[in-house]
Amino acid sequence: MDINFNKLFKQELERGFYDNIYLKLCNGEKENNSITIPKTCKSRLNGISEYNRIWNYRFLESPCRIGRKSVYCLKKINGCQIKNSSYKCPICYSLDPNIDNPCEPLNKLMRIDISKNFAIIPNVYPYLETQFLVVSRSHIDQGQLLNNQELLKEFFQEIKNLLSRNNGVFVFNGTCGNSLDHFHSHYTTTKFPLLEMLSEKLNGYFDFEHFRGFSLIASNELMVSELISTILKNNLTYNFVVRRVGENLQFIFFIRHCKILEGVEDLNLDAGGLSGYIVTTDKLNIDENILSKYLDTTNRKEDYILISSQFKSGGRRRSKTQKIKNKLFRKTIRNRK
Numbered sequence: 532m533d534i535n536f537n538k539l540f541k542q543e544l545e546r547g548f549y550d551n552i553y554l555k556l557c558n559g560e561k562e563n564n565s566i567t568i569p570k571t572c573k574s575r576l577n578g579i580s581e582y583n584r585i586w587n588y589r590f591l592e593s594p595c596r597i598g599r600k601s602v603y604c605l606k607k608i609n610g611c612q613i614k615n616s617s618y619k620c621p622i623c624y625s626l627d628p629n630i631d632n633p634c635e636p637l638n639k640l641m642r643i644d645i646s647k648n649f650a651i652i653p654n655v656y657p658y659l660e661t662q663f664l665v666v667s668r669s670h671i672d673q674g675q676l677l678n679n680q681e682l683l684k685e686f687f688q689e690i691k692n693l694l695s696r697n698n699g700v701f702v703f704n705g706t707c708g709n710s711l712d713h714f715h716s717h718y719t720t721t722k723f724p725l726l727e728m729l730s731e732k733l734n735g736y737f738d739f740e741h742f743r744g745f746s747l748i749a750s751n752e753l754m755v756s757e758l759i760s761t762i763l764k765n766n767l768t769y770n771f772v773v774r775r776v777g778e779n780l781q782f783i784f785f786i787r788h789c790k791i792l793e794g795v796e797d798l799n800l801d802a803g804g805l806s807g808y809i810v811t812t813d814k815l816n817i818d819e820n821i822l823s824k825y826l827d828t829t830n831r832k833e834d835y836i837l838i839s840s841q842f843k844s845g846g847r848r849r850s851k852t853q854k855i856k857n858k859l860f861r862k863t864i865r866n867r868k
């Protein structure tokens with residue numbers, strides 16, 4: 532299917548999908564009493580601004596994502612009554628065309644079915660540029676999908692197709708830095724600092740400039756599935772960012788250890804955060820020490836060393852080529868300066 536995310540975004544913007552949220556009333560009036568919208572918020576996209584930089588990490592505040600926690604926006608309208616909906620999952624609820632959502636303009640959510648198991652919807656409360664979601668059409672758990680060979684193959688093919696026509700990246704947050712169980716992966720055109728610096732040829736573990744991850748150039752889903760099972764076998768979790776490199780996909784995996792130790796502040800960073808682009812509703816009071824403690828606890832060097840030693844597709848070549856490939860990463864950084 533020929534999807535152009537930039538066009539879709541413009542279309543959604545023009546038809547008012549990102550406008551502030553109001554509660555629909557029976558007489559056709561709108562009220563915002565239940566959802567307090569600050570005067571500065573002209574829409575849900577407003578007010579995103581950078582307030583801090585640590586190393587190459589950028590910190591942004593997104594104060595207008597108002598309505599996200601409104602109890603009304605997950606209910607339905609029956610006649611003039613606002614009733615509880617039977618859905619507990621916000622994505623299942625959003626995908627149901629028969630639910631009349633009492634919150635405007637959420638009642639106008641667009642949905643495009645792109646394959647047997649996947650659909651595209653806009654991110655209702657966006658915090659990245661041109662942000663859309665690829666979601667499973669039925670409720671599949673975030674973790675389950677990537678353990679299922681058939682589904683992973685379909686997902687791999689779909690994101691590859693989408694990235695052949697669109698310049699952005701996909702972000703998958705797994706179970707670390709994520710708030711929804713229903714399988715979803717974010718599309719965005721946000722330029723993540725890490726990806727701007729990372730060589731498209733790098734294959735294997737990297738640990739530079741305060742960024743740590745595992746880059747996998749994959750020509751098919753089998754390599755991805757092998758890396759995921761190696762991570763899971765060690766009782767670790769993961770998230771990743773993926774971009775298209777020629778005929779392949781480059782997955783930048785973050786091997787996560789989400790148990791926060793005592794004395795470490797939980798920043799709850801997702802894969803976008805570990806790629807250097809951190810967006811929160813309120814400003815974080817943070818310094819180098821807090822960030823480095825968090826990274827050392829949840830994105831641990833020892834886990835990368837462990838996984839690198841066990842991962843066959845990347846591991847066999849690793850010891851020989853690691854040095855050369857690490858140079859590629861440094862060269863990219865130097866060129867930027």
Ligand SMILES: [Zn+2]
Pocket residue numbers: 620621622623624669670671713
């Ligand atoms: Zn669901």
